Amino acid sequence: MHVEPGSCVQRIVGNIKTGVILKDVSMTVHSGEVLAVLGSKGLTVEQTLYHTPTKLTGYLKKSKVKQVMADLALSQVSNRCTDNLTQSEYRRLMIGVQLIKDPVILLLDEPTWDLDPLNTYLVVSILSNTAKKYGTAIVLTMEKPRSDVFPFLERVLYLCLGDVVYTGGTRQMLEYFNAIGFPCPQLENPLMYYLCLSTVDRRSRERFVESNHQISALVEKFKLEGGAFRKGSSITGPNHTLDHPISHGSKVPLLLGRPSSVSTGWTIFVRLLSATLNFKADGIRQIILRLFLLPLFFFFLWTFYREMKEFQHTYVTRNGLIFNCLAGVYFVGILNTILIFPIYRTRYFQESQEGLYGGTLFLLTYNAVSIPFSFLSTAGASAIIYPLIGSFQDTLDYLYFMLILWACYIFTEQQTMAILMIVKDQLSAAIFSIYITCVCLTLSSGILRSIKGLQDWLYYLTYATQTRYAAAFLNRKVFTHPTLNQALAFDSRHNCTNMNLIETSLLNGLNSPYCRYASGQSYLSERYSRDHTDVIFSGILEEDLNIGLTFAFALGMIVFNLFLYLIPLPAFVKAKFRE
Template sequence: MVGPDYSLELCNIFHSGQVEPASCFQTLFGTIQTGLILKDVSLEVRAGEVLAVLGSKGSGKRALLEVISRRTHSPTRGQVLLDGSPITVSLFQRTCGYVSHHTELIPTLSVEQSIHYAAALSIGLQMSSYLKKSRVRQVLADLALSQIARWSISKLNTSEYRRVVIGTQLIKDPMVLLLDEPTVDLDPLTTYLIVSMLSNHVKRRNRIVVLTMEKPRSDVFPFLDRVTYLCLGDVVYTGPTRLMLEYFKAIGFPCPQLENPLMYYLCLSTVDRRSRERFIESNTQIVALVEKFKMEGGPYRKSSASVSNTLLLGSPEHNPTKSHKIPYSSFTKPGAFKVGFCLYQRLFSSTFCLNYGALCQLFIRLLAMPLFFTLIWFLFRNMQDYQRTFYSRNGLLFICLLSTYLISIVNTAYTFSMYRNYYYEESRQGLYAGPSFLFTYSLFSIPFTIISTFLASCIIFQVTKIRNSNDLFTFAMVLWGCYLLAEQQTIALMMVIKTSFVTIITNLYIFVIILVLGTGALRSYSSISEWLVYFSYICQTRYASAVLNRQMFGEGRLNNLPQEYSSNCSLMGFSSEHFGCRYPEGGAYLAERYTQGSADYSISEILDSHFNLIVTFVFPVSAAVLNCLLYLIPLPAFIKAKFRN
């Protein structure tokens, strides 16, 4: 149990990592340039205080937060202590919070729903639903979001969006809250508002807030209890903000009147790169400041923000005793079933709500495939039973399979990306694992896929003129199996590809190849190489097209079709000499498509509908299991960085 007068302390932190952006070739061949990012960083912040980490770009601010949160996998030396105990990944996830520089919320949810589900995923059963709702209302009020609680995320401006992101962490009441550039790209009034809100939360709840800033304004000075200046990983100063002026004045750098002290000393701690001479001069000065603070800055690093400004260099450490009214209390994490149910509820809420984004999502899930198949029906509606119908029906089946894959890919890439991006952030917080996320998403998606494929099958099946309801059911099942495989394969690709468009193009190329090889629609098995025939056995399209082709051409269908309305094939005979009268019945067409030139080759096993239908569903089930395994494997850092930045 952590006491009320706890502190966060960093002792002699050295951290190495990538110092320059790496190209694809450098990443693949392991030639990334690395170096020391943090160099002997020591600081302390206590309960009830706000610490601002200031520094220019590349100074190591974000790396410092990554080290505290234990999110970095690069070599790190030193200790990060919370109330005297080392911070582990599990301890940080249970008791602390992290607001990254760029967090993508689910755009179709409302402000209140976003904070509500953040609470439901992180707070266990010991808090009643009434208390959770009260906490949600309190956080909305603290962040000035009550008036827009029912607005969708997509309608918010930058300030409101940033406050909602902060609210998803404040709802958990973390002991330590880390914020990476929370005020970047915000106007002065909004910056003041956010920093004052964080300061008020810290004082009222007796918590710790550590935030990074690149361009601090003077009006936030009163809200910052402590400040740390970093320059290329070195500490120029860390300690109470009120004592900062006294320290720099004592070492010969007083702040001019009417100057913003935060910005003035930030410029003093920044290397000037405008010329070689200025670079050498400023770098020499910063090295001297770093060494000066290492020798004489110990009392400032340990001093409380409430110490009098009369503290002099070399005075002994002062650790005042504070009395806090609000003790620390932790919330247990909810169970796996509750997490899954909450994820399902969030998917339901984000889909069935009255805003433009949700309606578009609902439309593409339910009606995109039926409408596309209506267009196919319009193109094939006048198909008549002459000899050319063999080729027309073959093209119809090929287009149906291709359209099913295409619509599933586009649908998944459009709807899954928003949840995928949010999953990457929540999984780093330890809220749930990849299999839980995938299982819930697939379970929610299944009813939509069933309705969509069944409606599309009912539309296109009228063209075949087959009136057997069992055949309609089988036709719909085959298309559903193809839809599910494309969905799972798209999910697998989106684990490593961020852009939806690139995912669609990549996936479409894959399915076009397996359609050409597996269906036998464009080239029969007898006309392709033997190794390609064997390759087709690992393609779902081989088994799906076998079921559909048997429905369309097998079982005595399409017998003795005339060449056209004025020519009868029975007068000319069915032979290869008359191309227009090539097939006496559907079985002859199937034999040409699926045999490999052997006269005694039987196609009964190839066209076994029950076996082929089962194997058609083996592919999506296997892909779903493989996805669960893939989402458990830690991704390389350069892949995860695409989804964080």
């Protein structure tokens, strides 16, 4: 068993030790035998917390460890061996081992057992502060609650023989028992007083029978009149009427009520947004990936293509520019998804197994965070490259250009998320998604290979790909631009003057010594026309159809994922995601 290797800085100056915990350890035990594992512990307080399995690593985990130690008043003993801790310090360390995992709910069985009054007060007050600070629900059992911990307990549940004597707000407890004729005497500890009231007295048969009848009466009383108190509402006046009876009989839920889907979704959304918009290392990394990676790639494209001239070779050059724009959007979408999504996917799998929320709600909230970022990123990237392929003053054409690229980004992001649903390894998922995208770009875009040159079955297969419609839209926008839809010279010294001769030579299968394309329309005909019809007015280059279907693929992939994440995973797939 190995621990995390740590960075060079951690190994040189850090106090977190790294290396091997267990070496070639094997053991045998048979049924009916007792095997004792003996040996000294040796890990310190800080090391115990650091080596607790969590999703955090490196600096983030070290910061979390220091924060938990500060919250639990363990900073002063961080380097002390666990064997040398006091009972109170060891209890707090065990609580810290659970808190380092950032739990939604923390269950503690007698965390103050056998502690002196001062340390009991310290532990309960720390738990109260932790619950408020991190929003963690803490459920603890106490056999002998002291009066000084009363202010730190928001709710209380009294159980006797499996039945509920009272559950609800701690402060409303006094009012409830006073209303049913059991006021707490002055100077008495109310927690212990009502605990004794809810305990069977076994000192004699008469007391046993009497206490049983009393507890049964208290249970029935609470079933009939304790509904409002169970909800923790503040009720004033001794003569109030209680309704809302407990409908679940004697079974008491530990979490009172289930948050609505809107509330849960909002919580997940805020958590995702706060994980992205922060100045920690992971937050900065996500901002760079989500907002600046695609514009950076398009800036590099701009440096290579900014010197394009209006000669014959510009048809091939602009064709390559369109291809690089599409490929860049697709591959950056895959890269961002592979580097960002798996962290949230792992947490979703963990929390969905606990019944907190489902896959559809998770994807809706994730898309609510991701899609606006992709829109801003694509808008910035498009603004960099669009002046090279069109008139920047034409705002509508720029908007179309940007929307096409944005739809492609969304599609490939959703495609990769679908693959990550069943493929845990990020590299395998990335390779698979890139392979699919490369096949579609090669066969369906009409850029690397002419559409009209495809076999019939491949040609009809392209109708099922987004790249066909996105590339067709961009090619039409670029090559029907007035700058290109005319006879262009071969270079600065050779001009094309006799267009009829050129067109005749092309039809006869001969190449002009200088000019291959009479116009942008002739270039499009070579790439897309499978017959002699006007390619511009044929369905394959129809603008509204192409932009509509490009977005239809993106939206369809989103809907497909929403249904995909509703499907229960097979056991062998779930096993891959257990961490």
